Amino acid sequence: MSTTKKDILRGGQFLVKETNCEDVFTPEDFSEEQRMMRDSAKEFVDRELWAHWERFEKKDYAFTEECMRKAGELGLLGVAVPEAYGGLGMGFVSTMLVCDYISGATGSFSTAFGAHTGIGTMPITLYGNEEQKSKYVPKLASGEWFGAYCLTEPGAGSDANSGKTKAVLSDDGSHYLISGQKMWISNAGFCNLFIVFARIEDDKNITGFIVENDPSNGISLGDEEKKLGIHSSSTRQVFFSNTKVPVENMLSERGNGFKIAMNALNVGRIKLAAACLDAQRRIIDEATKYANERIQFKTPIMNFGAIKAKIAEMATNAYADESACYRAAKNIEDRIAIRQEEGNSHQEAELKGVEEYAIECSILKVAVSEDVQNCTDEGIQIFGGMGFSADTPMESAWRDARISRIYEGTNEINRMLSIGMLIKKAMKGHVDLLNPAMKVADELTGIPSFDTPDYSALFSMEKELIGKLKKVFLMVAGAAIQKYGPQLEEHQQLLLAASDILIEIYMAESTILRTEKNAKRNGEDSQKVQIAMAQLYLYNAVDTITQKAKEGIVSFAEGDEQRMMLMGLKRFTKYPTHPNIVELRKCIADSVAKENGYHFS
Structure with missing residues (x-):
């Protein structure tokens, strides 16, 4: 059946229209191909990541990079990339699925993966011209190169468009000279390419650029940041000093950088929600095994009502999060298909498809990031004193989960955005x-x-x-x-x-x-x-x-x-x-x- 013949609610309409259960997509609807993709990602995580979770706590950045290369060899970095540029060209649900199951073992790898496949690669895939996509995307999809995203500055966090980094056109008009300071840049320590946002002259909005990482071209890095969690995620400041960037490396049009940044965040928000799902499952698994084995007062602690209540709430929230994430993902995938049937390019269809459900993306980012934090907190509580010990994965999972409420827009910003976007949709009819x-x-x-x-x-x-x-x-x-x-x-x-x-x-x-x-x-x-x-x-x-x-x-x-x-x-x-x-x-x-x-x- 043509996608256009399906009655798909627009973003935010769930509030005023009834949805039939037959019209929602659930994890039980995964195709055989999607189940195989899920199992492949899970097998990779079990073998390469979960079995070595302690290494990620020792700030082993080289190990994170090594695991990213292995993920690239398996095609896991190119799931969302069109086949024409070396990717697998899979639909939005499949990209969510891989993001879900590959992110469960450690926040360090999850952050590296998300920063590379999402905000490191996606802006070129969706906003780059044909020459830019052909030159850079295949290298990023294969893991030959890694990407990073330079938006945040000391004075520009949630107010992303207030950045001070400057881009000055050379006298001969052949290149821009970029100067400025970026901070909290994931993958900075081993990336080959930066997506950099800078302001040209006194433009109202910032502009995006593709910048190759060449230390001899006025690029220097700060020390690795000392962080509460995600210890093996390379996070450094990046300094640009008259860094030469060819004019052909401008991403999209002049002044379009703020739009690129906001649309990248929409995708990043729902993908971040997906990246918090398997973390919850694994915490529940570990907490349940411990509760079944831990004997106190001559009985497993799982038999106590206080522990049952915790396990039940943890499982319920994880189940709800799965339900909402894949419902929204399929809505986005269907909306993309509708736009392509109407003649939109892949780039335009995907951008508009995700933008349509920006409200749901913000909702999911908030809900699931807070659920994973609560899940890890209860996981520690079930483990008791052992949960507080760094010898068990509960302690590191709790610390790693904390960042999810901050990046891709703080939860406070996303809460207000969801209402603001809903009101704007209402004003537009x-x-x-x-x-x-x-x-x-x-x-x-x-x-x-x-x-x-x-x-x-x-x-x-x-x-x-x-x-x-x-x-x-x-x-x-x-x-x-x-x-x-x-x-x-x-x-x-x-x-x-x-x-x-x-x-x-x-x-x-x-x-x-x-x-x-x-x-x-x-x-x-x-x-x-x-x-x-x-x-x-x-x-x-x-x-x-x-x-x-x-x-x-x-x-x-x-x-x-x-x-x-x-x-x-x-x-x-x-x-x-x-x-x-x-x-x-x-x-x-x-x-x-x-x-x-x-x-x-």
Whole structure:
């Protein structure tokens, strides 16, 4: 069936339109080729990385480079690169899959891999001209060369367009002279090529350049940074002093650098979420094995309810994260296919396809990076004193996870971006927020229905509750926009609260839809534990949404308006029948314990 005949929601529309479970992609939908790709990446990680995780803690940068070359030999660095430039030319879901499973063993390698395949290679693939792509991309896809991305400066972090690095055109017009300082540059110690952003004259926006790493051309490096985690990820400052760059190495057009940087971050955000998935699975595996083997008070600690609760929550969050990541990845892949069918080039189709789901990319970056941090923290707790020891991988996993909440845009920036982008889409008419928000406002003053719903079908109650949670967002966001208008962006704490509501809706709905789809095709009995995880995640999401919505309401509403909105919140978050959370956690934990690890992928 042609992709154009499928009813694919646009980015952000999940909030105002219902999604059928048949229309979401799940990890259970992987093709045979994708399963083989997953197994190949996992085998590489088990053999080359996980077995030597201690080396990554000893700042063995040469070992990281060696492993990257091996990944290149296996074709793992070129999964997203078109075949014409030496890559495998695989779809977006497959690139997510490899990023997922190759990133589980160590944050050091995961960072090197992401920096090279994503922001090191992708800008040339998507913005380079034919000559640039032919010259550089095959070397990057094979691992003959490695790439790095020079955007951040001492005075330009989240405000990326404020960089001071200058590019001055030579008198004869043949090259630019680049001068400036970049910091926190991953792969700087062994890369062959930099993507560098600099400002030409007094341009409003920065410009991108492809710069070969030649120390004799005014390029010098600072010492390796001393970091909390990702110890064997080469991270150094890069200094440019009148570095000559041929004019033909300008990437895209003059002043287009900020756009390149922002679109690279969109892709980087969803790929970062994928890169946090297998880390969670492996932590759950290790924690479960330890809990099954550790005897205290004459019984394995896995038998204690406190440990069961931790394992259940860890597994549930990992399951939800998988569900949401691959749902969004397939939406992006389908949108790319639609654009190609309409005659767009590969470059334009991929750029616009990812940009369409920038809201979901930010949601996933925040949710999954925070889940992996919580997972590693609970992993340490289950190990107890041994978890605090550097002799077990829990301690290093916790430190490595911490950076994921910072790079690709801090989680605070991404929270505010998700709301800001949603409002912009609404103003452009891409997502109709106004009419649904008005209906919710009318509903607050209306008489609630006292009909007894039929909850006999699987997830009928949960899906109705998801619909009401969407009304919570529309109620809070609609009233806030009406009150503050264009000044809403100045109320950051309110935006953060609204974003948390948006995040929980997307994650909970994705989890339920995945489970419903698999229950329909395999039978509910086969999904007993997955159903428990979907119900547990939703229960936690309702708690979070209730807290954040109340925080938002009392921050801007007063008097009768406040009372009405709080009553609406209570109505929209009310469970018809509360699930037994203790039993749900026990069901999940017992299943994980029996299989001695996470087994839902």
